[in-house]
Amino acid sequence: MTATATDWEVVIGLEVHAELRTATKLFCSCRNSFGDEPNTNVCPVCLGLPGSLPVLNRQAVEYAMRIGTALHCTIQPSIFHRKNYFYPDMPKDYQISQYDIPINADGWLALPNGRRIGIVRAHLEEDTGKTTHVGGGGRIHEAAHSLVDYNRAGVPLVEIVSAPDLRGVEDARTYVDELRGILVATGASDGKMEEGSLRVDANVSVRPAGETAFGTRCEIKNLNSLRSLGRAIEYEARRQISLIAEGETVLQETRHWDESTGRTGSMRSKEEAYDYRYFPEPDLVPVAPSSEWIAAVATALPVLPAARRASVAEAAGMAPDDDPVITVVRLGLEPYVDAVVAAGGDAGLAVRRLANEVAAQVDSISRLTPDAFVALVAMEHEGALTTAQAREVLKELLESSGDPKEIAARRRFEALGTGALEAVVDEVVAAHPDEWARYAGGEDKLTGFFIGHIKTATEGKADPKAASALLRTRRG
């Protein structure tokens, strides 16, 4: 085969594990809390002590139903299974999970551009403990010894399995970003990848463009950030393409992403795959939410990111998948847009300032009052501040609060009035008659030359847009 990279399509399906933000664990009343002293949030149930039994957490079921509703799934009567395998961070040496009858099935998630990604299922399961391998390469069989923290054992998870509908790194990132937004909006999960409350496994395969059959897939584990998700998919796709290009075959297997080397490595082949010996969990009864409960969850569901983007986009005169709109909604900055709209201001300008300057300093958002933001946008819109000046004022507002008018005055930011600007333009034109002749003759690239001189003459107070408009008028 002599195919080049551009001839290949990368096909991705993602399995996203989201920890639910319940007060207690899935099957016991231990605290569900990140970062506590190891092995302090444990009891006979989540330690799997002999004789203990699980009791399902109702809030976890409700959160799972919210996620299912938000992902347009069918919420159905479901049961739990046992997934049997030995691992020291799993206290019972089986995981209680949903298998062939999950609570949520057959839904979809719309990317910001409107394309629907199929959701195969979104099921409930318990998390495992956390193992730290000491010595060796950080893998269990090389370790001198291992430490296990069972605080996470039994924390409720919803595993959301997408159809293989994603086509490349950008798609995958966008999907996870959108899913995270939905999870956070529903209140079901805090979506913090850095704390492990959102974990992603990627099923990756490649096929020649135009081919409809799927290639052999590999499942990549240990993707702890959007960055590693992207890097791992890129690496894995390249690996598979070069295998095929060299006439070899891709083996179906589970691969481990190594962040430090930037490579995926084989964990176990299909032949070595665990036989999990699934069977229905006899210690639990079926979960069959009533239609009243399902309806109540749907009614109480908060507005989701897609709808929020639609309203921001409409106010700003943008498309719902324009980056500034996505950013404003992702960061939950809509109250500022709303304030500007309510004051009759320029919502488009507001969205741009929020997505650029404010987003860059979003941790300081509490210092920026909606009133101050409304005033700032109005000043820029009216030409009282140049764009550069408006950015400076906004930066200061985010650093130390205040009144934008006072800040502008103190820093002697005031865009020149039209009369004053005309006078400066006249002066600069008169001082450079040769250049003016060429500009007037149609040499547009000289615009920058004149603007530069006008800025210097006004110590930066001239609005470049207003100045270039005057130049064009003058040229006639």
Place this chain on the structure above:
Amino acid sequence: MSPRGAARSTPGWPSAVSIADDVRAGRRPASDVVDEHLERIATADGDVHAFNLVLGDEARAAAARIDAAVADGRDPGPLAGVPVALKDNLCTRGIPTTCSSRILEGWRPPYDATVVERLVQAGAIPVGKTNLDEFAMGSSTENSAFGATRNPHDLGRVPGGSSGGSAAAVAAGFAPLGLGSDTGGSIRQPAALCGVVGVKPTYGVVSRYGLVAFASSLDQIGPFARSVADAALLLDVISGPDPADSTCLAEPAPRASARLGEGVEGLRIGIVTELANAEGIAPEVAARTREAADALAASGAKVDEVSVPAAVYGLSAYYLIAPAEASSNLARYDGVRYGLRVADSSPAGDITDMYIRTRSAGFGPEVKRRIMLGTYALSAGYYDAYYGKAQRVRTLIIRDFEAAYQSFDILLGPTAPSTAFELGAKTADPLTMYLNDVCTIPSNLAGHPAMTVPFGVGDDGLPVGVQVLAPALGESLMFQVAAALEAAAPPTPVPVIGGPPA
């Protein structure tokens, strides 16, 4: 032939009902009751080995608290001062709970089983943890890591199992009451072999929280007693909803003691053909079953034969479902967190090596056999043929029982195929041993209640039990019929050891 003679008179030990009455009324101190039982244990348990652990100090302290309550005018509860023998697969806080397995070596549960809490709340006094077949897997209590228990009626014979320790303890007068667990007959079969009453309640009537699991969908805790009334008293204390067990019924449990003494006049009682004619039923056992039916008929019941066709597949289905669940339930004994750990400290000794060494050393042969059977039955490619099919048999058994209950109020059958057999007689052939449970397994698969009542003796003079089966939640009626059967039964033989007071 046993050296013992024919049946003697009913043991003269006081019942749990009378002990509790006397203690509550201040007629007899609990301390006296406990001392007397501990003394009997000290004298005779060396021969019987009913107990893995005797809780002497704890029992005396509990008795003192009961006596103080009585002195203060507080009611110590319906089981005030009654000694109870606990099967050693019921968790007791701070007290070793071994399941008669080496793998739990050194483990002390940080909590009490729900049934233990309820017993103590009711004033009962645990006097010890009783021996069992390892993890309740067996029918003779010979599969114990701590040695076999012997039948108090003949020390050369087994007490049955797996709850052989509790059955023997109650039969030998070490405690008027005992608790066991019944997965395929582990209460009823040893009760029959030891000549006491044994009850497997409806699945979900008694909380399993704190019962170390063997096969979760079949396990049920139940009482041993020397009389039907005592068994009813105990069941009424331990039954009822428990939020800690999702499979425990949310509705109030049926009262076992509701209709004792109401007789059987007009009740329709069916002898289950498939149980009465099951493989290996001894002629004398079949004869006692017929005599029991005749006795009930003489008391006014209408008795006839009834078929429960799918019951013949019970044993096969059970030996797929129970080991399958066990293979998963017993996975946690891996040496990582508690109990036995056998590890190679050299660099070659990785986690897999530790798992293998620990489980190889910690489990006995029968447990290993069932883990392997169950692992195989659940394996990819075999699941439908084995586990799936066994579950379908289970559905058929329930359907056939329900059909039988359209025409009958109560069913009757043998409990165990024979009287107690010699130690070692069946250890070489697991299948022969498994056949002990052929008559008891169908009730576990159906989730229905069933109990055994002593009814006469075999040719060897050893006790025979007859089984009373009822539909789901039919405990009140089941105990009503059991009481009538008890009243009509020939005298129960007296054990050779720990004999009753003169």
